Amino acid sequence: MEKRFREDIEGLRGFAILAVVVFHFGVEVFPGGFVGVDIFFVIAGYLITGMLLGELERTRTVDLWRFYGRRAQRSLPLALVVSVVTLLLVLLFLSPAEQTSAANGALAASLYASNLWFMTLLPDYFAPESIFNPFLHTWALSAAAQFYLVWPVLLLLLWRWRPSVRNMAVAMTVLTLLSFALCLWLSYRKQSWAFYASPTRAWEFGVGALAALRPVTDWARRSRVAVPIGWLGLAVLCATVLLLTADARFPGWIALVPVLATAAILISGVSDQPGGPAKILKLSWMQWLGKRSYAIYLWHWPIVMFARVLDLGDHAMTIAICSALAVICAAISFRWLERPMRSSAWLAAKPMRAIAVGAMLIATGVLIAVSAGQVARMFSAQPVHAALIRSISEEPLASGSPQRCLIMFKYAAPVSCTFGASESPKTVVLFGDSHADQWSTPLAQLASEQGWRLVTFLKATCSVADIVDYNPRSRRYWPECAEWRARAIDDIQQLQPDLVILSQMSNGFIQGPWTSRGRYAVTYEQWEAGLRRSLQRLRAANVPVLLLRDSPLPRANMGHCVGRARWRGTSESSCDVPISIAIDPALTALESAVAASTGAIFADLTTRFCDEHTCPAVKSGVLVYKDANHITEDFAKLQVPAFRALLEEHEFLAAQKH
Structure with a gap:
């Protein structure tokens, strides 16, 4: 499995976060920007599977503690900071009843279970009542975390059972198809479950995982059609962002379009042929956005929500100012928190050290969320608010x-x-x-x-x-x-x-x-x-x-x-x-x-x-x-x-x- 840094993947992350942000800010010409989350899922499946299979081929095992320690080291510190800042803004601007709901959302997000919480709380991600929940965006982080928790263990067990790439490919294909079938079934019966649940989204990670298999990458290096397939994938992604609307029964059949298009771009990126969509994805501004995509994702939704709470309108100036604020917050947190934590040699030296710090961060988030809920309930008990x-x-x-x-x-x-x-x-x-x-x-x-x-x-x-x-x-x-x-x-x-x-x-x-x-x-x-x-x-x-x-x-x-x-x-x-x-x-x-x-x-x-x-x-x-x-x-x-x-x-x- 390849280890080289893929600039095209970094740019693809930049494309995905740009699509999500413009969608959430209500830019009408990009109604399908919500597929940016699906792009992230496919990328995650591709990178994680490539890394894990490479380790399995080299060492015949997976260092699970090291894997989980890296995930905690990369994601938990910034998530806690954004959660605390969001709860402080909730205390300033939202009513006690909304504060209680937000505290519950913060608790679910801290436990990386907010997708399960929203699955039962909200009938529809696109429903009007969804826009005033400051932790709505964390559903995707929870679904990804659940994938990270289960996938390495599953691959390790499959390898020990049948240690060959071919058998792994068969097992991955079966699991991906089962997840997709469940997604389709629930899309027509319980759409919120199909949208939020990790088992119904696992197929998107699975498609990325299949694209990372050596037979696929070897074919892509030799094939002359890999580059045109990549360009087609990028064109399809752009068309999806421009044409897909929230009226679609998503994720359903239609989710195949952005998922397969993303996989096509990832496969094309290993080709030895010149050209390809990497020429666009390597642009410096897309690289900049891609590196900070996690921070932008965390910061942008609370900014979107509070702009609506304060009734700032959705005209171009408001969108531009709020977008700039999200980017500034992301740039600062990336420079002073996210990058130092990711590159910390002290944490990387001992995986259990990183896991212990991660557990402490999760516990801190839970404690703060529970405390915020208690404060909100205290305010809610005041007669003027209790009557309302x-x-x-x-x-x-x-x-x-x-x-x-x-x-x-x-x-x-x-x-x-x-x-x-x-x-x-x-x-x-x-x-x-x-x-x-x-x-x-x-x-x-x-x-x-x-x-x-x-x-x-x-x-x-x-x-x-x-x-x-x-x-x-x-x-x-x-x-x-x-x-x-x-x-x-x-x-x-x-x-x-x-x-x-x-x-x-x-x-x-x-x-x-x-x-x-x-x-x-x-x-x-x-x-x-x-x-x-x-x-x-x-x-x-x-x-x-x-x-x-x-x-x-x-x-x-x-x-x-x-x-x-x-x-x-x-x-x-x-x-x-x-x-x-x-x-x-x-x-x-x-x-x-x-x-x-x-x-x-x-x-x-x-x-x-x-x-x-x-x-x-x-x-x-x-x-x-x-x-x-x-x-x-x-x-x-x-x-x-x-x-x-x-x-x-x-x-x-x-x-x-x-």
């Missing part, structure tokens, strides 16, 4: 425990729940998604007061409008939604209620600034046609329908904003949202017209949220929104009089069914 945290965390009656009447994504069979006077001859149905669910508490209270029955049919993220819907969580079109909708309408028709109250996050499904569906969102025309079909089906069974306009959408996490304002002692009114941002007049007119044309009643409670110009974050001393679009239970309970007046105005409950 309670308001944010309280769930609507229907979806909360123990009812759990809001069914999740993979289920298609409707679930009905009954509240109020269960034996009453008068029945109101609440039908919709989580934005209908947020009205279950006040409607159930009203049902109990007036002696009628409330029945709910609720499914998260699924529209009542009859559209072909794309699920941004599972990243696929989902027939479960269409099946649930059709079966729920059938059940409602059989129930023959006195009234159906229909509510949904309409703008979440339609092309525009409110949606998370990107290019898969429907047009206003498609929404109008789908809503009309659903209303006509209900009205065909002579079911009275009240179409409730969706609540205004602030498009920013109001719970976090108000929490930060209280923590910093600034005005909560800074979180207020202009009505022009929260309301879509075109959609209001469209739904009102559809309701009128189908014989439904259209109701709009916007005045309960907003005045003529502004939608306040706090109204009558009550937090209005718990996140970027769902209202709090406290505010929902205040709307009981509004619903009582609405139902009395239209005399639905007094009228007999037609």
